Amino acid sequence: MACLVRPLKQRLKTPKNYLCCVGTSATLGSYRERHRLIEYASEIFGEPFGQDCIIPQFRLSAGEFREKSLISNISVVDQKNAKALDPENYSNYGEYIKAQYWLWFGKKLSNDDFQNGSWCFDLPEALKGHLFFQNLLKVLNGRIRRYEDILDDLQRSGEPFKQSFSVDIINRH
DSSP states (O other), X not given: OHHHHHHHHHXXXXXXXXXXXXXXXXXXXXXXXXXXHHHHHHHHHTSOOOTTOOOOOOOOOHHHHHTTOOOOBOOOOOGGGGGGGOGGGSSSHHHHHHHHHHHHHOOOOOHHHHHHTXXXXXXXXXXXXXXXXXXXXXXXXXXXXXXXXXHHHHHHTTOOOOHHHHHHXXXXX
């Protein structure tokens, strides 16, 4: 990164302390190591960083995320609605998201709701109370898994997931 930023700054004749640099990382240290992170960022970008520049992230386990949530939604997508899951069947991202919201939660998103993003704030709570999502988190168990293995485990777990639907989805991917 430094090999890209420094020559760019030199070519643009950017004055010292002029750039507002932002770096993100999901794996680069912890909040306790912020002094080392600040030094590292200063070295990479060639700009000073203040002591309050680190925004920490705290990750919840799947259990912590859903621990106080009761299952209030047990709907599943059946064979007749399987095509509605495929993003290729929609003209744009918005139409796909609105269709998925209706399909999984039985709630219609207006164009205004979609545009202002208000639905994003309701989504975590809606997911916590959804049986399929809770089972999906349990099957994933914090790991990266093959799609076929996930579907197989969901079917074995008793998830009311139609065999023909699962096979149809696997065959398309």
